[in-house]
Amino acid sequence: MLAPLFLLWPMSVAITYVVAQHIADVPYDRSLANTVNLLAHQARVVDGKPALPMNDTLRQALRADETASLFWLVVDSQGRYVAGDRGLPLPKAASTVEPGVVRFDDDSLRGFAIRVAYTRVDPGTPADAQGPAGHLLTVLVAETGEKRAQLANEIIKGVIIPQFVVLPIAVLLVWFGLSRGVAPLNALQQRLRARRPDDLSPIDDRAAPTEIAPLVGAINDLLDRLSATVQTQRRFVADAAHQLKTPLAGLRTQAELALRDASADEMQASLRQLVTGSERATRLVNQLLLLAHAENPAAVGMTPIDLAEVAREHTTQWAPQALALRTDLGFEDPDGAVPIAGNPILLGELLNNLLDNALRYTPRGGRITVRVRRQGNYAVLDVEDSGPGIPLAERERVFDRFYRVLGTQADGSGLGLAIVREIAGKHDAVVRITDNTDSADSTDSAGSAGSAGPAADAGVASATPGTRFTVTFPLAPSLHKDTLLE
Structure with a gap:
């Protein structure tokens, strides 16, 4: 100045x-x-x-x-x-x-x-x-x-000589004004420097000058977001450590049993339990890594893709698991492409977690349907199953990390649906859970018609409510314009 x-x-x-x-x-x-x-x-x-x-x-x-x-x-x-x-x-x-x-x-x-x-x-x-x-x-x-x-010279003297008096006074006044003006900023700087690295509490805007109140407000908003992020990470790390304790302790127990087992059959049983526990721990770690990847904004690169093509490809990859469980896995192809802006890798993981969840909770001989459709200016992905369904009171909590519905017998880590919601949020999509109203009708009709499909072979006698996961994406801009022109 x-x-x-x-x-x-x-x-x-x-x-x-x-x-x-x-x-x-x-x-x-x-x-x-x-x-x-x-x-x-x-x-x-x-x-x-x-x-x-x-x-x-x-x-x-x-x-x-x-x-x-x-x-x-x-x-x-x-x-x-x-x-x-x-x-x-x-x-x-x-x-x-x-x-x-x-x-x-x-x-x-x-x-x-x-x-x-x-x-x-x-x-x-x-x-x-x-x-x-x-x-x-x-x-x-x-x-x-x-x-x-x-x-x-007389004119110059008349102008310049007063400046020799005015300039030092102006400098002093400016220096005094700046000193008074930046004093609150210096105090704010000292308070920020004195903070602990983990102190993300908001700045007291009452001690800041009115001129920088918007700046202080923006910094407080940033601190609030950072605090929320840090709290989420701390909670996630604590939950992950707690969840990893059980499989790791189980692995150690099975290893100790294998060392003590005298017979070959007992050792084989312990080793099989050891393999199962290691697979469970590996899956949990992979899901943790996937969730961390989905939470990283820099890792989400959006490109125009066909949602139907991604869904078709990943549904096909789950066919062997469905056949092994005698589950009827179907895909309903839309009429034409359904372009959206998205990350194909993350969208594939979203569908993989929905299908994995459906296969785990659908009884043998059940039915799972993947459907892609257009609804107005939106692209809709449905994953329906004929499983036991999710109670209305639990439908929001199942998206929490490591949460599992009480009484669930299926194996799982409680991270799959949390990953689904995280990936959907990165794509400006919304995930909803409803009852699969078509589940009972399709099961009854298949049984009464004497179908030779998996559901008939399993002898499903009673209808289950089933679950429908609906993920709604905004259409790609180009398709959105075409829809408006139509």
Whole structure:
């Protein structure tokens, strides 16, 4: 803030000097013009020759004062001397000036800078009238620059000297104002520096100046978001550590049993339990890594993709598991592509977790259907099963990390649906859980028709409510425009 003042001051001095020179030239140029016009009016033709008779008024006008020297010269149209100071230089444009018009020029005489005023006049006519070109005289009056310099210096002193007084006062006032203004900022800086690294509490905006209240508010919003993120990570790490204790303890127990088992059969049983426990722990770790990847905004690269193609590809990959469980896994293909902006890898994991959840909770011989459709300006992914369903009171909690419905017999970590919601949120999608109303009807009709499908082979006797997971995505912009045009 102070540096610009010191930079502007030399600029102010330079501008003041130029303006002062101009102001000083104006009155003295006017005086020179009056003098040259007075000389021009005295020009005469005597005995056929141009002459300049002198009188008291003219002598008084041409008298030099104590400060500056005055010079004058009259020449004819051929440049021949008529009267005045022979050494006075003739301006280059003197022969082109209009009669009666006064022009000015800067030159030097005997090493001194001079200001020259000149005009042309016909000695047979008044100075402000044009006459025959053959008798035009050029009249010059020159003056040294002492008076002009003296006046310019007086003007500069009158402007600059007060600045020597005003500038230090202005600097002191600015410094004082800045010191008072930044004092709250310095105090805020000290408070922030004194904070512990884990202290993300909001800043007290009452101690901050009004001018930076929006900045403090934005910082507080950032601190709130950081605090929420840190709390989520801490809770996640604590939950993950707690969840990993059980499989790791089980692995150690099975390993110790295998070491103590005497018979080969007992050792084989312990080793099988060891393999099962390691698979469970591996799946839990993989899901933790996937969830961390989904939570990283920088890792989510969005590209235009066909939701139907992604769903079709990943549904096909689950066919062997469905056949092993004698589950009817179907895919309902939409009419045409369903483009959305998304990450194909994360969307594949979203569908994998929904299908894994459906296969775990659908009884053997049940039915699972994956459906992709368009609904207005949205793309909809449905995953339906004929499992036991999810109670209405539990449908929001099942998306919490490591949460599992009480009484659930199926194996799982409680992370699958949390991953589904996290990935859906990254795609501006919404996940809803409803009853699969088609589950009982399709099961009953399959049984009554004597179908040879898996459900009939399993002899499903009673209908289950089933579950439908519906994920609603916004359509890609291009498709959205086409829909509006239709």
